[in-house]
Amino acid sequence: MSTNAVSGPHSKPSTGKSSKERSRYLHYNVALSLTFLVGMVSATFAIIPDCDEVFNYWEPTHYISYGSGLQTWEYSPLYAIRSWLYVGLHSLAVLPFSILAGLDKKHEFIIIRGILAAISSLAQTELYDSLCTVVGPDIGFFFLLILVPSAGMFQAVPAYLPSSFAMYFVMFGMATFLKNSRDLGKALVFFSVAGLWGWPFSIALIIPQLGLWVFEGIYQGGVYWVLRNSLQSIRGPLVVLATITLVDSIAYRKIVLVPLNIVLYNVFGGEGRGPDLYGTEPWWYYLANLSLNFNIMTGFALSSIFFQALGMIAWPTSTNRHQLVLQFPFYLWLSIFTMQPHKEERFMFPAYPALCLNAAISMFWVKHVISQIMRTLKSNISGETWGTVAVFCISSVAALISILRITAINTAYSAPMGIYNFDRDLTLDGNVCFGKEWYRFPSSYFLSESARPRFIKSSFSGLLPGTFSESDFGFRTGTWRIPENMNDLNQEDPSKYVPIDSCNYLVDSYYRDKKETSLEPNYILDIENWEQVSCKPFLDAAQTPFLDYFT
Template sequence: MPLQSQAPLAEAAVQKTHNNTPVSDTVAKEKNKVPLLPYHIVLSIIFSAGLISAAFATIPDCDEVFNYWEPTHYLSYGNGLQTWEYSPVYAIRSWLYVGVHSLITLPFSRVPSINKSHIFLILRTILAGTASVSQAELYDALSRSVSPTVGLLFILISVPSAGMFQAMPAYLPSSFAMYFVMFGMAEFLKTPASLPRALTYFSIAGFLGWPFCLALVAPQFLLWAFEDGKARGAIGLIQHVARSTISPLFVLATVVGVDSLAYRKLVFVPLNIVLYNVFGGSDRGPDLYGTEPWWYYFANLSLNFNLMAAVAFASIFLLALTLAILPTGATRQQVVLLLPFYLWLGVFSLQPHKEERFMFPAYPALCINAAMSMNWVNDFVLFLGCKLKFKPKTARAFGASVVTVMLATSALISTSRTIAVTTAYSAPKTIYRFDRSLSGNICFGKEWYRFPSSYFLPVGARPRFIKSAFAGLLPGTFAEAETPFRDGTWKVPENMNDLNREDYSKYIPIEECDYLVDSYFSGREEHIESLEPNYILDLENWDRVTCQKFLDAARTPFLSRALWLPDLVYRDRRVWGEYCILRNKQKRRT
């Protein structure tokens, strides 16, 4: 079925209603499917945004630190924290995934003038750069296959969004999967589609990244199979698919081979991930780490995409309205492009355990839905202008104004959200840059989940945990290695379990701490005096090395913590606490 853009056709209908004038140059450009902005300009814009996110985005998820930054630090420097997921007994994390990232940073880590925090930023920049290229590829494919207007709207929605700001530089399989799903979708949208390349990208996203992301490509793959089957016949389709699976099988063999070599036993990590998360049983599985209500993702996406989230949610209804009212209708490709977002949102909303990062692979799909919805909104305005006998120029100007106001409002809200988060919660990532003389045991109690990784500690420092009110399983440590061979990848660590059952061997006595990272919020009572005292106020035993302000979310009104607004617009009602590195006075005396 030929792909057509709705906006130029509606515009042409308005012109024809008035004076039978020919289709304008803009319509002709839409029909020729020429992107409205050159590829290199779009890539530059996206990458500029990616550089900012790499430098300033926070790390809101401790899973990113403990399961990816720490194993990568272990491969690069011979020490780091180890979670139960990396025990060969469970093997639900891929050493190939972290190994590739470790190799990428290897040349930089051998330069004496580059410290570990620089390596952290370099890797984040590479991740943001990969995300930028995949996003630009998807823009180009949308522009050429669906509509130049939809392609441009996709960029105008995705680039300023708070959600993409957080997802682009995140060192997570869900972000990695997002990159390669975009690459694969771009290949599928091209005419003719390159099935081998598309399947290769999808296999990298699923086997090396996150296996659940393959659900996002099912609708488009089925559409391709339907259309290719009509052209080639059933036998031709099967032969085509069979020939195209060589690269995916190679990707799978590489993942299995490298991970099995690292664990020293045959493992299939993607399958282990699915078995644990879906078939783990009632006494284990992701629900042990917290559950959320069904509306969690609706609220989270509304914070990260604001107006565009609402527009994306409404895309199926706008499609129905388009099919019922507009003479131009919609193409099969447009209908199929709407499905992945709804499929992903529906499946993950049904799961009790929910986390923001689980939505990362679907962010591009959300932006596509919103882009097509905004295109249809413009169609409706032009259609109404036609019915109300407006001049074509007036109808076009009004439609453009409605779309521009909505996009600008969304971008401003997203920028406000991004500033609010980065100014409120950056202390755990930035506080270490003020003192590079840290050494010995750097301890974490109630602030264990905000540790930004060993990349922020000097070479002679090691992260350690003291007992707090938290009663779950904390990471242990890899066996430190001075040689290039990291036998911690295959040695079974002691006292690990997949039940989130607390292990007291993970703690050290507070007397052994050289430094302590802690927070203090005035006006709060100590939860359990013996476990979480206010160390910052204990001037007899602890010196303040450096402190930064940190948002007291419990005492800050919702609007003030959700968005940043200048004082001229809204009085700053944020309440601040302190986030500090403390030095043990007793250790100094000895």
């Protein structure tokens, strides 16, 4: 099977030259440095907008590292839909820094995010390099131009979530498949890591490329060749599956297949169970959310198939098979998750690179059309230059909008992480309590080792996390002990609350125009019982309708 490609509408097909021989805009090391720098900025400043990231990943990691943390029902051995391998890998990754440097826990928090950003940086650069080599340097460069400054990637890159983890390895898988589409085994290893160690549903993103592999394999090698190579290619994924099964079974002390449990719960949970318990959204939710995170590039991504169709009709020699097939993962992913009633922003993370790739293909055809028009008009400036300038202007507008959104979010909503930056002479110990602000708790990494997060009753009536067992008998016995009063029905458990008089500190928010209730009084005004230690501004979205609508 050939990996020939075209570098532009009037270029002749590639003759299989190496990446060093191909014309490209940015050298590999320059692209890597750029993505790494932006990744480190996001790791340092990005907020945590999703409490699931804290309670299901940061807290268990804190428990593995320090022996304390909050536990959700998903980690109960009765349900076992979260992987201890996944959080254990992150705990091990930061261990050398902790031992050698004796870092503060908040520094470990940043280091873990930095490691995630570094892996993402390498994945982005590998995919950029593959696109330049196989599909064309224009599309590769446009992909990077759209991806790097986007508000969506700024949030997704350092997020400690399986969907972000899956995003990294989907990019590795796509890059590997592009560079050697005949050797399916290497790409399948990356995709299996994305799906089995990360998020099972991300495996759907390989379907279009797998379809191309099967089609071309049958055409050139026959059915037997496809079957033989399929059997040879599954050895890597089987090792990946065996590893997660072994580690999780040891942790839970029973045979556990977490990826299967995740699928069963989310797809076949049964009546009264499943993700819909935690809220549903209208069909257009992802269109609105993607428009916020990628602004005008979302429109170009959605339109790429139309640009492609027009391009193939007008200039049929300007398209190779990869340029066509690579557009389908985004459409497939968006279609699958739009049909699900329960929607969350993080569910789109694995498809963010696919969105940027679709938008890049649209930019490729925009550049070509403008170039052709300017050639027809016989402009003094070359048509190629006009096309490049047009794409650069469009991309600059998108980047500027994204930067403004990033700045707005981090300026308006960083208080839940910033309030812990107070005078270090103060010892933050005992019970640190959360009422109506329970879902903005940034994790135990922001508390001292003698402090414990606790919940007081608020108007929230769902199931809150409990605490991992801190038994001194055995290492981290909370991984296999069945916690009390857990359920998968999101039913409130009163035992998760502590009386307010047991709280040494209380984290709360105050909105001037919001009426207090018996369950949610304005604690900050109760100066007889509470003394203000740290306070940061936070946007009152309800009183800011314009920003509330657009953010």
